[in-house]
Structures are given as C-alpha cells and as structure tokens.
Amino acid sequence: MLRADNLSVRRGPCTVLSGIDLALQPGEVLGVLGPNGAGKSTLLGALCGELAPSEGRVTLDERGLDAWPGQERARRLAVLPQSSTLSFAFPVQEVVAMGRLPHDSGRVRDAEIVEAALQAADAEHLRGRSYLALSGGERQRVHLARVLAQLWPGGAGQVLLLDEPTSALxxxxxxxxxxxxxxxxxxxxxxxxxxHDLNLAARYCDRILLLQNGRPHALGSPDEVLQAEPLRQVFGLDVLIQRHPERGHPLIIAR
Known part of the structure; x- marks a missing residue:
C-alpha cells in the first residue's frame, strides 16, 4: 500500500512539509485538514510522485514510485488535483474515458465502466454535453468520474488521492x-x-490527519482529532463539539 516515511519537501530554501509518517489502509478514507498553507496539496503532490521529497521516501507496495512503470502505476494510483484544466470541447463521456487509457479492457468494457463512473459521480445526465459548456461544479464531477473510471471498480492495492473534490460543489x-x-x-x-469542511470530514473519513505549518499536528479517528483544543491551536477557531443526533459522529459548531 502507499506509505510515506519521514517525508519532507523543500521549496527553495524553505521546508514546506516535514516529519510525515503515513500509511494508507485498504478500505479507508483518510481526510487531510489544515489551514491555507499548511502543506496539504504539497503532501498530495509528494504522495503521487509529482514532487520529489527532500528527505524520506514514498513507496507503493514497498517500491519507490519512480520504480513503477507509468501505465502500471496508473492502474494502481489515481489523482484528482485541486484544479483540472482541459481546453478542448470533448464530450463528457470522452473525458471520463481518458481514465481508461492505462488499461486494455476493450471498448465494450470501457464503455460500461465510463457509464458506472458517471453514475457514481452523479454526472450521467451530462453525458454527450461539451465539457467546455459545463459549470465549474459539473466539470469537477466529470473529473471525479474520470479518476473513478481509472481505478474502477476499486479494490485492495489501489489508491485514490483527491485534492478538495468538493470545493466547487x-x-x-x-x-x-x-x-x-x-x-x-x-x-x-x-x-x-x-x-476544508470539518463536518464533512467528521462524517465521511475513517481517520484524519491535521496539518499545521507543514507538520502533523494530530492523526487519528474523527473523535480523537476533531476536538476543541486541537482545532483552536491549528485554525485559531473556538468551537463547540457535539454529537450528530442521528449518526453519532462529531458535529463542530463555531462559537
């Protein structure tokens, strides 16, 4: 599985991420929270191989990312960046089908997967429309479908990295x-x-990594991390922590 050991990243003379020890687990959603500039996107960039660590290493099944052939790695690891640019008027289903490029599963199976990924992202009604005619939120859902199609149907050994997938929704x-x-x-x-939404993280994540100034401040379950004092220290925000009346997870209310 994907691991980071003593991971640090420098940008010029500045260390922007340091001291990261992290192992993603099969079947788990790990949320990363922190204020602007905390190092969240830098962490994602290092985990997918876009940014080279200045210290430590990132491994996928105990092999460094650069030891994986491109197509083989793409069948195991998919990334949805904070913003995805595409300047051609492709139909939506063709954009989603780009996720199938690392595979050799055939046109019929690929079409089935594209349809399933569109449904999962609640974007099937956008099928056939020009990508350039979509709103920002619609484009975001199309790109979610694309990365889901890349790994579809998901399974042990596959890793999905998402950078603020709800920001325009x-x-x-x-x-x-x-x-x-x-x-x-x-x-x-x-x-x-x-x-960025603490309550969405509380509801959907199994574990949460809280970053502050490029370093891990807390790592654990939502109950362990989403407490008043850590949130005040990291975000400078005074909050009340209650329980969701139906689901039981933490409910964060700003004072």
Missing amino acids: DPLHQHTTLQAVRDFAGQGAAVLVIL
Missing part, C-alpha cells in the same frame, strides 16, 4: 461526491481526500 453534491468516495473505499481501495 453545492451542498447536495458535496455529500454525493463524498458518498461516492466512501463507497469506492468500501470496495477495498485506499483513499486520501483533502477537505
């Missing part, structure tokens, strides 16, 4: 997106998702 689609991610992990994949 309305409240309903924030929940449908994270439920799709939750269901994908339920098939055995390991998922890391960067979020």
Whole structure:
C-alpha cells in the first residue's frame, strides 16, 4: 500500500512539509485538514510522485514510485488535483474515458465502466454535453468520474488521492461526491481526500490527519482529532463539539 516515511519537501530554501509518517489502509478514507498553507496539496503532490521529497521516501507496495512503470502505476494510483484544466470541447463521456487509457479492457468494457463512473459521480445526465459548456461544479464531477473510471471498480492495492473534490460543489453534491468516495473505499481501495469542511470530514473519513505549518499536528479517528483544543491551536477557531443526533459522529459548531 502507499506509505510515506519521514517525508519532507523543500521549496527553495524553505521546508514546506516535514516529519510525515503515513500509511494508507485498504478500505479507508483518510481526510487531510489544515489551514491555507499548511502543506496539504504539497503532501498530495509528494504522495503521487509529482514532487520529489527532500528527505524520506514514498513507496507503493514497498517500491519507490519512480520504480513503477507509468501505465502500471496508473492502474494502481489515481489523482484528482485541486484544479483540472482541459481546453478542448470533448464530450463528457470522452473525458471520463481518458481514465481508461492505462488499461486494455476493450471498448465494450470501457464503455460500461465510463457509464458506472458517471453514475457514481452523479454526472450521467451530462453525458454527450461539451465539457467546455459545463459549470465549474459539473466539470469537477466529470473529473471525479474520470479518476473513478481509472481505478474502477476499486479494490485492495489501489489508491485514490483527491485534492478538495468538493470545493466547487453545492451542498447536495458535496455529500454525493463524498458518498461516492466512501463507497469506492468500501470496495477495498485506499483513499486520501483533502477537505476544508470539518463536518464533512467528521462524517465521511475513517481517520484524519491535521496539518499545521507543514507538520502533523494530530492523526487519528474523527473523535480523537476533531476536538476543541486541537482545532483552536491549528485554525485559531473556538468551537463547540457535539454529537450528530442521528449518526453519532462529531458535529463542530463555531462559537
């Protein structure tokens, strides 16, 4: 599985991420929280091989990321960046089908997977529309479908990394997106998702990594991490912690 051991990243003379020891687990959704500039996107960039560590290493099944052939790694590891740019008027289903490029599963099977991924991302009604005609939130859901299609149907040994997948979404689609991610992990994949909404993290994540100034402040279950004092120290926010009346997870209320 994907591991980071004593991971540090420098940008010029500055260390922007340090002291990260992390192992993603099959069937788990790991949420990463922290204020702007805490190192969340840098962590994701290092975990997917986009950024080279200055110290430590990242391994997938005990092999360094650079030891994996490109297509083989793409069948195991998919990444949804904070913003995905595409300047051509491809139909939506063709954008999602790009996720199948590392595979050799045939046109019929690929079409079935594209359809299933669109449904999982609540984007099947966008099929046939031009990507450039979509709103920002619709584009975000199409790209979610693309990375789901890349690993579909998910399973042990596969890793999905998501950088703020709910940032452009309305409240309903924030929940449908994270439920799709939750269901994908339920098939055995390991998922890391960067979020800003504390209550969404409390509801959908199994574990939470709280970052502050590029270092881990806390790592544990939502009950362990989402407490008043750590949140005050990291975000400077005074909160009340209650229990969700139906689901029982922490409910964070700003004072």
